[in-house]
Amino acid sequence: MNRIRLQLSILVSGVGLGIGALACSEVETLPAVSASPSEAGVRGFVVTRWHEEIPSLENAGECEAGFNPTEEEYFPEQWADWLAERLRLRDAGGYLPWDDERLPPDACQDPLAQPDPGFLTLDGPAVVHGLDLDGVASTQHDSGAACAHDDFAGHGGATGIDNQFWRLMGCVRGYRPNDLMDRLHQAGTTITEGGYALLMEISGVDDLRNDDAVEVQLLSANHGVTVDASGDLMRDVSYTAHADARFHAPVARGRIEDGVLTTDPVDVRYKVKQQTMDNEFWLRSARFQAEIQEDGTIVGLVGGYWDVDNLFSTLNEQWIGKYHQGRNAARSRGFMCAGIYHAMPRVADGHPDPETGRCTSISTALHFRAVPAFVIRSSEMVASAD
Amino acid sequence: MSKQAPIAITRRAALRSALRGTLGGAAISVGVPFLDLFLDDHGEALAATGAPLPRRFGTWFWGCGMNPPRWNPTVEGRDFALPPELAPIAPVRQHMSVLSGFNVLLGGETNFVHRTGVIGTLCGGAPPSKNDNRGPTLDVLISDEIGGATRFRSLEMAATGVATDSYSGRSEDAKNPSETTPLALYTRVFTNGFADPNAAEFTPDPRTLLRKSVLSAIEEDRKRLEGRLGTHDRARLDEYFTSVRQLERQLELQLSAPPPLEACVVPEAPHAGPVSRDVAHVRENHDAMARVLALALACDQTRVFNMVFSEGASRLHLPGSSDNHHTLTHEEAVDEALGYQVEATKFVMHSMEAWATFVAALEAVPEGAGTLLDNCAVLAHSETSDANSHSVTGLPLMIAGRAGGRLRTGLHVFGAGDPTTRAGLTLQQVMGLRTSRWGLDANATDRPIEALLA
Amino acid sequence: MSGAIAVPFRAPVIAVSIAAMLTLAAACGGGAVDDATGGPVAMRRLTESQYRAAIADVFGPEIDVVGRFEPDNRREGLVAVGAAWVSVTPSGFEQYENTALAIASQVVALDARDRFLPCAPRDPSTADPDCAEAILRAIAPRLLRRAPVESDLAARLDVANRAATEHADFYVGVEVLVSGLLVSPEFLFRVELAEPDPGRPDRLRLTDETVASRMSYLLWNAGPDEALLEAVASGAMSSADGLSAELDRMLASPRLEAGVRAFFEDLFRFDAFSSLGKDPIRYPKFSSEVAADAREQTLRVVVDHLVDRRADYRDLFTTPRSFLTRRLGAVYAVPVAPESGWAATTFDVGDPRRGLLAHASFNMLNAHPGRSSATLRGVFLREALLCQTVPPAPADVDFGLFNEDDNPAYKTARDRLGVHSSNATCRNCHALSDPIGLGLEVFDGIGGVRASENGAPIDTSGELDGRPFADTLELGEAFSESPLVGACLVENLYRYAVGREIVNAERRQMRRLEREFEDADHRLHALLRAIVLSPGFRTAAPTPRDDRAPASVASSNRAGREAV
Secondary structure, X not given: OOOOOOOOOEEEOOOOOOOOOOOOOOOOOOOOEEOOOOOOOOEEEEEEEEEEOOXXXXXXXXXXXXOOOXXXXXXXXXXXXHHHHHHHHHHOOOOOOOOOOOOOXXXXXXXXXXXXXXXXXXXXXXXXXXXXXXXXXXXXXXXXXXXXXXXEEOHHHOOOEOOHHHHHHOXXXXXXXXXXXXXXXXXXXXXXXXXXXXXXXEEOOXXXXXXXXXXXXXXXXXXXXXXXXXXXXXXXXXXXXXXXXXXXXXXXXXXXXXXXXXXXXXXXXXXXXXXXXXXXXEEEEEEEEEXXXXXXXXXXXXXXXXXXXXXXXXXXXXXXXXXXXXXXXXXXXXXXXXXXXXXXXXXXXXXXXXXXXXXXXXXXXXXXXXXXEEEEEEOOOEOXXX | OOOOOOOOOOOXXXXXXXXXEEEOOEEEEOOOOHHHOOOOOXXXXXXXXXXXXXXXXXXXXXXXXXXXXXXXOOEOEOOOOOOHHHHHHHHHHHHEXXXXXXXXXXXXXXXXXXXXXXXXXXXXXXXXXXXXXXOOOHHHHHHHHHHHHOOOOOEEEXXXXXXXXXXXEOOHHHEOOOEOOHHHHHHHHHOOOOOOOOXXXXXXOOHXXXXXXXXXXXXXXXXXXXXXXXXXXXXXXXXXXXXXXXXHHHHHHHHOOOOOOOOOOOOOOOOOOOOOOEHHHHHHHHHHHHHHHHHHHHOOOOOEEEEEOOOOOOOOEOOOOOOOHHHHHHHOOOOOOOOOOHHHXXXXXXXXXXXXXXXXXXXXXXXXXXXXXXXXXXXXXXXXXXXHHOOOOOEEEEEEOOHHHOEOOOOEEEOOOOEOHHHHHHHHHHOOOOOOOEOOHHHOEOOOOHHHEO | OOOOOOOOOOOOOEOOOOOOOOOOOOOOOOOOOOOOOOEOOOOEEOXXXXXXXXXXXXXXXXXXXXXXXXXXXXXXXXXXXXXXXXXXXXXXXXXXXXXXXXXHHHHOOOOOHHHHXXXXXXXXXXXXHHHHHXXXXXXXXXXXXXXXXXXXXXXXXXXXXXXXXXXXOHHHHHHHHHHHHHOOHHHHEEOOOEEEOOOOOOOEEEOHHHHHHHHHHHHHOOOOOHHHHHHHHOOHHHOHHHHHHHXXXXXXXXXXXXXXXXXXXXXXXXXXXXHOXXXXXXXOOOOHHHHHHHHHHHHHHHHHHHHHOOOOHHHHHOOXXXXXXXXXXXXXXXXXXXXXXXXXXXXOOOOOOOOHHHOHXXXXXXXOXXXXXXXXXXXXXXXXXXXXXXXXXXXXXXXXXXXXXXXOOOOOHHHHHHHHHHOHHHHHHHHHHHHHHHOOOOEOOOOOEOOEEOOEEOOOOEEEOOEEEOOHHHHHHHHHHOHHHHHHHHHHHHHHHHOOOOOHHHHHHHHHHHHHHHHOOOOHHHHHHXXXXXXXXXXXXXXXXXXXXXXOOOOHHHOOOOOO
């Protein structure tokens, strides 16, 4: 079947995005635009689920050396002092920030401000959802290659699953099954309350069951999701693509076989804004493996590599007003920033630096689900500089 | 008020012996003869101040009737077994009587589905068209008599949340709109002009005199307009002025301190919840409205009320269902083993449960030597018996309360095909109207239901 | 006193009753008349939107009109007709008084009184009769929609001045003045009066004030403005040219949109939106905002088509043009570009969403909370757009034959309703409604598009009065080609304008209006003009001697319109 590259479904010329938010505001002074539900072969989606794999308890692997301590556990006296003062101030209507001098220097803001206290990774076996990203079922001992690492076993007998993110986080309490992050993922509030929806567009689709050439693009929207009366994301909603084309990933080639979509790797940048976070995520060499269901829903996995520096920043760049909350987040989740900072390069398994040979990204797997939506683009969108 | 003379009960022995018959397939038999029944006290209830407690009248409507074989009791008198669809009234059965076998007699008129039954019962005759009721509703007749003494002539409310769900009015064009939420009912009654009868001090609202003077100017309009209008408009203008007078009376009442009422307790504002025809919402809103209403009555803000639980051709529905009560009564298959429409009947049970809650809400307010309910007469009714066939034969009726000692309760009375106007006549008499005859054409009657009269 | 007929030329103005609103034959004793003599008149209660428009017109849009309004009564399909039958209940009057006081207190509010009132008192702590009179003369004619009657003014001023004195506050008097006007029957009701026609004393014509009021409500859904009141006062309205000039002025005004909206809101029964609920499990896309958008979409499309572009009314049924918000886009499953507000949209050739019948407004209103309803939609379209009565179901129909919906063969509405055609009792009436409604079954209970129901494809073919259609789009074409459609609009707009049923003596006039509408290519402006200039709009018929309504007159006006 021919490869068709189609333009996007709607082009809005001139006026740009959005009119004022007036009730019954004026009609756009545009020539009427075609409202055909789908240009042939172009399908839009909005992501309803997007979070890292956390295996179930029986599959998650053992932390024989125990779980990572928090700073509060590691520096008990300083923290006790600081906490007491914090509470006292709070009762008086004040606020003691997390980088106060009573505490050791804040490594979450300045990672080298503390010595490396060490970090417990999950070194043993586990069974995880994920993809074999490098095409190799590797172990530490096997390869003498740079960034050597142990792969995990997958479900259904799969091997060679690359998920160094689980190695990194597997012995962090908050990332364990049924703990803090797992519950957060199930609640889905990062998406339902997020400031920027995540969109996907598949074009060149001749046949949803089998098509040897399609194109897939992931991009951030300019605004949050629309939720329906049942609390799920509403289907068939129109979303405006983010004004900054930096958050429109390059178009990836893909194919559909028996209803399963797979794509070639591309780098993806997208925005997440929710509660304390307003960050840019950089997932490198991301690829999809997902099933397209009869009702149009797509369910599956995204495999890729978190850039190490970006990962550290997305873990820590949390703010309440002008107050940095990275240390608070680390404490809630159960790790120390100084420790994880040094552990990340140790577990990194992707994108080796051409000069040092050290890997700069960490393999991961994300669960994702998306429902039909419309992606609206303005011809005025430009990409900001990198 | 003096004690009433005992009422001569004319027995119609011939009719009694003919009572054995069938209704919905169930045989009706006469139970214990009425005269042997222990009669309730005639006595008048006296309030703490020595003044007689007011009698209140109300109607309670639910749509789409019931399944006659499962609702109609088979034994007359006091000790009748409660059939399955009346099971919910068990906790309050001693406070009400059940009437079965009363009809709206068509007398040649069309049976306007979901309308003839209710208009026949409330207005006294089968309506000849969809716009003509041939008279005001029962509660209007009563409120014309007793409504002038209170702030509100009557209060109407609909648990469905729709203002036009109302069966009270002088005509089909002049229906009293229903309050649509518990909070709206509360706001109307207990704020903005409400004077707590038990408050230590009374301060008349300074705006009341201002409002009175605004209304005083209207009378001039009347003189000027009336002479130039035809009959139709004059009647409407009349009604408009009746409404003005009602407000004037309300303002008049507000100028002086209301007498203390022991039973009056000012409620808290109800919580504003969702309003829809989802049966869970309707039940919730109904119960909240009942509580507000009970205290509105105890505080003597009105003596006449009309509650619509679900409207005729009820559109109540369960969440997730593509059907509503009405469509189910027509489209659901009868369960072969059970013998009735399972889903549709759920709504009958909801209705009966809600009715029991309503009665309990009135019973829960202590008043005088007894309860508020003792001084009420409430007619529960529906526009049909078997909704599938739109039957207006054997309409379900229940009368709760003792009307200050004038009504006997706990009885089942079988009507043997008599018109439902007998209930309306009974209620008018019990509420003190000097009516000896009521109803139109085939539904005209001069026989109240003696068994119910104390 | 019934309306007197034989009156001397200088008789004071009288109103003509509609004691027998439903009567036709009795009112017009069969005499052949060249032009219509009109029908009965009755005072018409203001609708909520008319009330609000009156306040906005006289005091400005900043006044907040809070409070509930007595529900309107729909009669013979129109609230405008029901308005001639309703009065004010005690609860309704309580609300009117409440609202009136709230408006009056805003008018005299400290920071606003200079804006609303034409003068200030010499001493605000007491009455100032001159200023009070100036205020009254400024607002009374607009609110009461007529020239001031001196005795009426005097009475009102008397009450106001006494209140000002008693309360030692001039502005209390103004409050009394304003609220008094707003609870007056002449404000709440549009009183329509007739007088003997000077040219033909045996006939009655409506007074200039009444004609002006009728015209203003028809075209702008509001009371007469200053210019129109002036035209009445100067006598210009009595002449054909004067009336024409005002008529054209009002037709050309942007305020025409409000009048057109009000008519279609009534015709389309959009008041039902206020109690519309949908099951959230079956229709999670539905919300009250979606409902509001659906209502607005239809009105925008109608106004755009009929008012802005002056297009042929019949083309509404096939027009590809529409307006959408993103919320509606989700329901229709079409992309909508602007993040907020409305987008002009065109549906492609072959898209079933083209045309008025595809609008979510109709499809969600005439359906159940949990599913669509071909019968409800069909009945509505028959009655509102084709002016045909569909009789209600007989009371004693035996549904036992049809209670088989556990039959797996009945997957679509067409299957389920098809059983009706097997029974003679049901067939006659359902044949009127179901084929139309089934042609719209691609739209679910909230107007979303679907191709199948319970896995079975939806067949939208059928027949409209002998004209077959293959699908939803062709149903729209069938409507646009139906000879009933234009005539029905004429009938409805006329009834809306005069607030009553059509009387026998007007039949020829109605035919004439229909022909004129056709000749003008079904343009609304032409029809509005023709109606205002028609004799029935400006005349009245005397009442019959016998005031009692005959017994069975229910659908007599529809005689000749009922489908066979």
